[in-house]
Amino acid sequence: MLSRQASQEAAHTVNAAGRKRNRWWMTVMPLYLFTIFFVALPIVYLFVLSFLTRAQTWGVVNEFTLDNYLKILKPVYLNTFKESFQMAVLTTLGTLFIGYPFGYLMAKLPKKTKSLMMLCVVIPFWTSALMRMYGWIILFRSNGLLDKVLMGIGLTDSPLKLLYSYPAVLVGMVYSLLPFMILSVYSSTDKMDWSLVEAARDLGATRWTAFFTVTIKMTLPGILSGIILVFIPSMGLFFIADILGGGKVMLVGNLIQNQLQSGRDWPFAAALSVVLMVFTSMMIWIYRKATGVKDLEGLL
Amino acid sequence: MSNETILELKNITKSFGDTQVLKGISLSIRQGEFITLLGASGCGKTTTLRIIAGLETPDNGNVYLNGTDVTTLQPNERNVNTVFQNYALFPHMNVFSNIAYGLKLKKVPKQEMTHRVEEMLELVQLAGYGTRMPSELSGGQRQRVAIARAVVNNPQVLLLDEPLGALDLQLRRQMQIELKRIQKRLQITFIYITHDQEEALNMSDRIAVMNQGTFEQIGTPNEVYYHPRTSYAARFVGTANLIPGRISRIEGQTAFVDVSCSAAGPAVQLPACITGRQASLVRPGQAVTVSVKSENIRLQKEPGSGLRLAVIEKNFAGGMLRISLDGGTLGELSASRQGIDAAFEAGEMVTADWEPEHGVLVDLEGTDSQSRGPAAAGREQDA
Incomplete structure (x- = not known):
């Protein structure tokens, strides 16, 4: 009798706990559903698609093949990857050299000026990225604004022909990804405990030594998250190379877009995407292993 | 050193x-x-x-x-x-x-x-x-x-x-x-x-x-x-009572200060010492502040030559008994004693005074x- 009562009670508590868990499930369910439908399933679909065969006219045939991946090994495509990687590295370095001092100094501004600067960094996001790229065309084109100014002050005597060149694409990439670097560096500099720098100075470090031995180390998480935030998109961005490169600069992003739209080779585009994804994931992994930084300003 | x-x-x-x-x-x-x-x-x-x-x-x-x-x-x-x-x-x-x-x-x-x-x-x-x-x-x-x-x-x-x-x-x-x-x-x-x-x-x-x-x-x-x-300094280091008064006479190293605890009440003469440099700064009739550390306030039940004050409360902490006194216009004064026992209860009237060397003239310079x-x-x- 007693034991039955006890077991009933036990069943009761289990039930209560179960109900509690149910309710907990309900709150996180939307998150899981969203992730499954808009992240996981598309990736699975992409993965499956990359092993299928292209149909003669339109769409795909359900026939397993590895040809799509073997095709990537062709020199012409490998070269695109190499060039994209090079562009991504240069873009990342460019944003780092401009963005680090920018973000660092912004964090040291007085509060009022700080929010004004922050606004200036964020405002470009309010307009279309495409429009901002057309802005660069006006600057870069032959006899455009830049040429006129340079020739006007006598630095050059003929148009530079900057538009539709590699440097133009690089400038566009750096320009559009710079805010990510600035904001990452800013957020880690803003959190910085400046008494550490004072301690270093007090112990005999010059401004520069203190910067290199303490400040850089303390803002490393911001630098790394900035690098990741810039590097990954710069591998895949295609419209900048399209608009400012005029078809002369071919990046992986452009390749995928071409295969998808004009080439209509969905499986190959999928294979390229999978390889790009694996490649960037590997880069991040190597980076984290090499630097040992765990906290990336909330990233990863 | x-x-x-x-x-x-x-x-x-x-x-x-x-x-x-x-x-x-x-x-x-x-x-x-x-x-x-x-x-x-x-x-x-x-x-x-x-x-x-x-x-x-x-x-x-x-x-x-x-x-x-x-x-x-x-x-x-x-x-x-x-x-x-x-x-x-x-x-x-x-x-x-x-x-x-x-x-x-x-x-x-x-x-x-x-x-x-x-x-x-x-x-x-x-x-x-x-x-x-x-x-x-x-x-x-x-x-x-x-x-x-x-x-x-x-x-x-x-x-x-x-x-x-x-x-x-x-x-x-x-x-x-x-x-x-x-x-x-x-x-x-x-x-x-x-x-x-x-x-x-x-x-x-x-x-x-x-x-x-x-x-x-x-x-x-x-x-x-x-x-x-x-x-x-007196208030920041140690618990000092700051008592305002007026110098009535000076005898050698001791100044006698008239102190009263109500606006109209009679003044009581209490002593303060004059240290070397202060001699040239004090004269009879001058308004001064006397600082007395709480442990130097002497208390007795019998009426005497000191200030007649009421005990507000007693408070024991850290081996010291703190006795709060109602100082009238002087504000609350505090006296402290070693140990827990004191012969005074809240509400009782006591007479408070101090030794000449324990009264310190402050704010002269x-x-x-x-x-x-x-x-x-x-x-x-x-x-």
């Missing part, structure tokens, strides 16, 4: 925006001295320390280190080290690298560096902790590392900014003793900042009581405690930084 001046501040002023934080302070500190800047938060003591360290530049005035003007030198160009309030240990370096930081910058040979760091670890009783990271240490241990990191550089002056503020009471007491031991052993001049009067009285050779950007008084713990020069130069302060100290 020698008589050689190691550090001298001359008429230092400093403002942040519209607030003047330091109003022309002067101070001279001797080699090997343990001097404490004592004051409430916002009195300018941290700013003073930062100016000595070179982390802040004064608007006016000069800092002399060992006779050389270092006012405009960078922090790394002066042989002064600081123990910061929040320790400011480098979180990305282990204990050894933290302590070795200064030596590395001075390019001390590796073997000597290791030797000196290990010696320091031993001195602060952290031998074997070299490979730990700051995050793996307790508050007290971090404090020791911060001290070692500063002391290892053999500074001419060590600045300590409320180094024990974040520690609990027991640890603080223990660290007080240890700091004093380290200071004695290394013979380094310590400039110590605190708002804790007990800490200041326990450890210092001299105390500089600071208030609103000036020194109220600079003197030995004894002087500051028993002969406060200003009412601020300006504060230390206004009235006297640092040299004078030093001379008085030696006498």
Whole structure:
């Protein structure tokens, strides 16, 4: 009798706990559903698609093949990857050299000026990225604004022909990804405990030594998250190379877009995407292993 | 402690925006001295320390280190080290690298560096902790590392900014003793900042009581405690009763002060001593303030020649019995006794007075930084 009562009670508590868990499930369910439908399933679909065969006219045939991946090994495509990687590295370095001092100094501004600067960094996001790229065309084109100014002050005597060149694409990439670097560096500099720098100075470090031995180390998480935030998109961005490169600069992003739209080779585009994804994931992994930084300003 | 001046501040002023934080302070500190800047938060003591360290530049005035003007030198160009309030240990370096930081910058040979760091670890009783990271240490241990990191550089002056503020009471007491031991052993001049009067009285050779950007008084713990020069110093160091009155007559070293506890009531004559320099500053009829430490207030039940006051309450804490008295227009007065028993109950009337030497006339002169130069302060100290 007693034991039955006890077991009933036990069943009761289990039930209560179960109900509690149910309710907990309900709150996180939307998150899981969203992730499954808009992240996981598309990736699975992409993965499956990359092993299928292209149909003669339109769409795909359900026939397993590895040809799509073997095709990537062709020199012409490998070269695109190499060039994209090079562009991504240069873009990342460019944003780092401009963005680090920018973000660092912004964090040291007085509060009022700080929010004004922050606004200036964020405002470009309010307009279309495409429009901002057309802005660069006006600057870069032959006899455009830049040429006129340079020739006007006598630095050059003929148009530079900057538009539709590699440097133009690089400038566009750096320009559009710079805010990510600035904001990452800013957020880690803003959190910085400046008494550490004072301690270093007090112990005999010059401004520069203190910067290199303490400040850089303390803002490393911001630098790394900035690098990741810039590097990954710069591998895949295609419209900048399209608009400012005029078809002369071919990046992986452009390749995928071409295969998808004009080439209509969905499986190959999928294979390229999978390889790009694996490649960037590997880069991040190597980076984290090499630097040992765990906290990336909330990233990863 | 020698008589050689190691550090001298001359008429230092400093403002942040519209607030003047330091109003022309002067101070001279001797080699090997343990001097404490004592004051409430916002009195300018941290700013003073930062100016000595070179982390802040004064608007006016000069800092002399060992006779050389270092006012405009960078922090790394002066042989002064600081123990910061929040320790400011480098979180990305282990204990050894933290302590070795200064030596590395001075390019001390590796073997000597290791030797000196290990010696320091031993001195602060952290031998074997070299490979730990700051995050793996307790508050007290971090404090020791911060001290070692500063002391290892053999500074001419060590600045300590409320180094024990974040520690609990027991640890603080223990660290007080240890700091004093380290200071004695290394013979380094310590400039110590605190708002804790007990800490200041326990450890210092001299105390500089600071208030609103000036020194109220600079003197030995004894002087500051028993002969406060200003009412601020009297109230800040020890519990003092400040009793206003008017001098009725002067007999040798004793001034008799008329004190009354109600506007219309009769005045009672109570004594105060006149110390050397004050003789020329007092005359009969003058309004003065007498400071009497609570433990020096004498109480008796029978009516006598003192103030007749009512006991408000008794309160026992820390081995002392505190008796609050209703002082009428004088405000609340407090007396304290050793032990728990006192023959008075709340509501009872008692007579309060004190020995002539326990009544101290305060606020007769300006504060230390206004009235006297640092040299004078030093001379008085030696006498």
